[in-house]
Each structure stands twice: as structure tokens, then as C-alpha cells.
Amino acid sequence: xxxxxxxxLYREFLPVTESTPLITLGEGATPLVRSxxxxxxxxxxxxxxxxxxxxxxxxxxxxxxxVAFAKAIEEHSTGAICASTGNTSASxxxxxxxxxxxxIVVVPSGGISSSKLAQVRAxxxxxxxxxxxxxxxxxxxxxxxxxxxxxIVNSVNQYRLEGQxxxxxxxxxxxxxxxxxxxxxxxxxxxxxSYWMGFSEYMHRGLVKSLPKMMGFQAEGASPIVENxxxxxxxxxxxxxxxxxxxxxxxxxxxxxxSKGVIEAVTDAEIVDACSKMASLEGIFCELASAxxxxxxxxxxxAGWNFQGKRVVCIITGSGLKQPDMTEHMRLSNIVEIPAxxxxxxxxxxxxxxx
Ligand code: F0G
Numbered sequence: 001x002x003x004x005x006x007x008x009l010y011r012e013f014l015p016v017t018e019s020t021p022l023i024t025l026g027e028g029a030t031p032l033v034r035s036x037x038x039x040x041x042x043x044x045x046x047x048x049x050x051x052x053x054x055x056x057x058x059x060x061x062x063x064x065x066x067v068a069f070a071k072a073i074e075e076h077s078t079g080a081i082c083a084s085t086g087n088t089s090a091s092x093x094x095x096x097x098x099x100x101x102x103x104i105v106v107v108p109s110g111g112i113s114s115s116k117l118a119q120v121r122a123x124x125x126x127x128x129x130x131x132x133x134x135x136x137x138x139x140x141x142x143x144x145x146x147x148x149x150x151x152i153v154n155s156v157n158q159y160r161l162e163g164q165x166x167x168x169x170x171x172x173x174x175x176x177x178x179x180x181x182x183x184x185x186x187x188x189x190x191x192x193x194s195y196w197m198g199f200s201e202y203m204h205r206g207l208v209k210s211l212p213k214m215m216g217f218q219a220e221g222a223s224p225i226v227e228n229x230x231x232x233x234x235x236x237x238x239x240x241x242x243x244x245x246x247x248x249x250x251x252x253x254x255x256x257x258x259s260k261g262v263i264e265a266v267t268d269a270e271i272v273d274a275c276s277k278m279a280s281l282e283g284i285f286c287e288l289a290s291a292x293x294x295x296x297x298x299x300x301x302x303a304g305w306n307f308q309g310k311r312v313v314c315i316i317t318g319s320g321l322k323q324p325d326m327t328e329h330m331r332l333s334n335i336v337e338i339p340a341x342x343x344x345x346x347x348x349x350x351x352x353x354x355x
Contacts (some may be wrong), residue, residue, distance in 0.1 A: 002212025006063055006166045007070055013169065013201060014162055015066060020074045023099055026175075030054040030165055031311070032174045036252035037281040042297055044307035048179070049284055050171060054321030056171065057119060059287075060167060060191060060317045061091035065153060068162030069095040072151040077101065080151045081144060083137035085187065085240045086116030087305075087318055092153050104150070106130055113323045122215035127348045130314035131155075135245045138188075156247050164191055168198025171313055178208045181307075185292035185313040186216040186225065186252060186263065187241035191317070193251035196259060216252060217296035219289075223265035225252055236269040237329060240289035240318065266295040269306055274298055275320070276331040285320030288329075 005024025007014060009135055016022070031051045039047035052060035065088075073079055079102040082092050082326040089105035089112070096103030107117070111134065120127050130137045138154060145152035155161060172178055178199060186192055202208045218226055218234030224244055233242035246252065254261050266274075271288050274295035278284045293314040301307060320327070336351075338344035 004164060007066060010166045010169055013274060020070050023070050024048040024066060025056040026099055027055050027066050033036060035128050035282060042301040042307050044310045044312055045309050047112035048313045049316045050313055052317050057091045057094045058319040058322050059087040061087045064160030064163035065091040065095050065168050067160040068153045068157050069099055071114060071159045075149040080153045081141055082153045083134060083141040085134050085242060086112035092115045093120040093125035096125055097123040106141050108133050108137055113239060114325055115322055116286045134243050155188055161190055161194045164194035165198030168195045169202060172202055172208050178210050179212050179213055179311040179313045181312040182212045183215045183293040185241050185317055186218045187243045189246035189248035189252035192216045192255050193248050196255035211259060214255045214259040215296060216263040218265050219292060220265040220267045225249060225263050227267045238271050238288040238292060240287060264296060266299055267294050270295040270299055272329050286316045287318035287320060287322050288326050290317040
């Protein structure tokens with residue numbers, strides 16, 4: 001039954017006890033859409049997009065947040081805190097508002113998009129803007145959470161990872177088999193680990209016969225795992241993954257190693273190009289960070305990878321509506337302004353057609 005949420009749907013796979021409230025904002029059950037054009041471009045048997053922007057707050061974070069909040073409520077927590085590049089804070093703020101837990105979000109000043117900030121403020125979370133980057137914000141938040149016993153809802157919280165692994169379950173439930181490759185953007189590196197946990201668990205329980213290779217993509221100016229060293233001042237247009245020292249670094253490496261996958265970097269130009277292609281060729285408007293997964297597949301294809309006979313799923317982690325201010329970097333159609341007359345409309349249509 002759609003709308004029942006992941007705690008209900010996947011409770012046997014989640015840390016649900018008799019006293020865990022099965023709360024939901026309707027997260028999960030997101031569409032898995034077959035590619036119309038890009039699959040041909042990369043000569044792939046089948047390419048799918050898992051549209052995680054269809055979650056209640058517009059990103060994949062809701063899968064993890066609902067479990068983190070359910071456990072926080074079960075444990076009689078008095079509040080939640082997170083550092084965020086935007087989506088985690090939007091999700092935490094929403095679940096806090098709905099389930100009566102005060103939320104504090106700490107964000108890098110100028111480092112999160114206006115629409116994510118609007119979400120947090122609309123949900124009335126306390127918002128603190130730090131003149132620093134995400135990594136600095138997170139290390140302070142970790143310390144506060146420890147000293148003040150406030151529940152931290154970043155992906156250092158194991159329940160977040162548990163919830164996000166349901167994305168992997170859904171892909172198998174929707175396809176009926178495991179794809180060959182999963183491509184996803186990597187920031188703080190929780191999601192790649194969650195997906196690997198999910199696939200491995202289904203395999204372990206005999207619910208699927210094979211495992212996908214995990215392909216993680218970082219933005220070139222914020223690619224500590226690829227470079228094998230923390231990046232002190234990460235830079236990328238994709239603010240959601242502007243992270244220089246991911247907390248789940250080891251977990252990401254394990255996922256890639258165990259699955260015989262890859263972790264690679266894509267440039268900002270490749271991300272913007274992939275985002276434009278998603279919008280103009282597939283009808284899918286996604287966040288720049290989300291487009292890193294698609295950019296990665298395009299890059300590997302150009303580098304000589306053969307996807308013939310392969311089935312690939314790109315995790316589209318967030319909606320493009322999350323980052324409207326970034327569309328200026330993409331290829332956009334022109335706006336023709338006219339006076340309010342029928343003749344002007346007629347000639348505008350005729351002229352734009354003949355262009
Ligand atoms: N895609 C989007 C849209 C994100 O918001 C994030 C992370 C990622 C990908 C990367 O996922 O961190 O699990 O590797 N956003 C976090 C935030 C950091 O604060 O919203 P990850």
C-alpha cells in the first residue's frame with residue numbers, strides 16, 4: 001500500500017522493536033524510470049533512474065530520517081541536530097515539525113541553496129549558519145551532540161544508514177533482479193554504504209541472486225576519497241556534495257571494494273552537462289549533485305567502458321526544484337516576452353518555430 005512508509009513496508013529489515021513508533025511522512029516507493037535517450041548514448045542494455053526527489057521533502061534523506069526520528073522518539077530524545085549541505089537539514093526539519101522534536105540545523109554560510117533553506121525555515125527549525133564549510137560544521141555538531149545528549153541525525157547515526165538501505169530493496173523489488181551497476185553521487189558517503197548494505201542483505205536472505213557493482217562519483221574539487229586525502233577547502237558547483245572529509249569514508253571504500261566497483265571524480269562541467277541532458281532528453285529535472293551519477297556513466301562510457309548487455313541504475317538523489325538558482329548554469333530555452341495581443345502571440349510562435 002503506497003504511502004505507508006518504509007518503516008511499515010520494510011520493518012522486518014529495520015531496527016524496529018515493539019516500542020518503535022511506525023511514523024511516516026510517506027517516504028519511499030519512489031519511481032524507477034527507464035531511460036529514453038541516454039541509454040542509447042552510452043549503448044547500454046537498460047538504464048534506469050531511481051527518482052529519490054519524489055520523497056516527501058524532495059530527496060533520499062527522508063528514508064534515513066524517518067528511522068532516525070522513530071528511534072529518537074523511542075529513546076525519549078529531547079531534540080535532534082545535524083550539520084548539512086541542505087537536504088539533511090530540510091528532511092530533519094520536516095520530521096521534527098511533524099513528530100514534535102525540536103531540530104537544530106547547522107549549515108555552511110552561503111553553502112546551501114535558497115530552496116533548501118526555505119524548507120528548513122518553513123518547518124521552524126532553529127538554523128545556525130557557520131562561517132565555515134560543511135566539514136567544520138559537522139565536527140562541531142558531533143561534539144555538541146556528545147556533550148549535550150542531543151540526537152545527531154547525520155549519517156554517523158546508524159539508523160540513517162539503515163533507513164537509506166531500503167532504496168536498494170526497492171530497486172530489486174521493482175526490477176525483480178539486481179542491476180549490474182548502481183551509480184550514485186558521493187558526499188558524506190553514507191548513501192553508497194547504505195545501498196551496499198541493502199543489496200548485501202537481500203542477497204544474504206536469498207532474495208536476490210547477484211549483487212551490483214557500486215559506482216560512486218564525487219565532484220572533482222571535492223573528491224577526497226578519489227584523491228585519498230581530505231580536501232581542506234572543497235569546491236564544486238554541486239553544493240550538496242561539497243564535502244572534503246566524509247564521515248563514511250571507510251564505508252564507501254568497503255562498498256566499492258567488496259562490490260568490485262569504482263569511485264571516480266567528475267568535473268563541474270560534466271555535472272552541468274549531465275543535468276542539462278537529464279532535463280532536456282529524459283524529462284527529469286534533478287539536482288546538480290544528483291546528476292553526478294549520470295555524469296559518471298557518461299564519463300566512463302567515453303573512457304571506453306562497455307555497457308552493452310548491462311543494466312544500470314542511477315540514483316537521482318534530489319529534485320531539481322531544490323536548486324533553482326543553479327539552472328542559470330544549464331542550457332536553458334529562451335523566454336520570449338510579448339504584449340498581450342493575439343497577433344503578438346501568433347508571431348512569437350511563428351518566429352520561434354522558424355528559428
Ligand atoms: N545527493 C544529494 C542531493 C545530497 O544532498 C547528498 C548529501 C548526496 C547526494 C551525497 O550523499 O552524503 O550520503 O554521500 N547531502 C548531505 C546533506 C551531505 O547535508 O544534505 P552522501
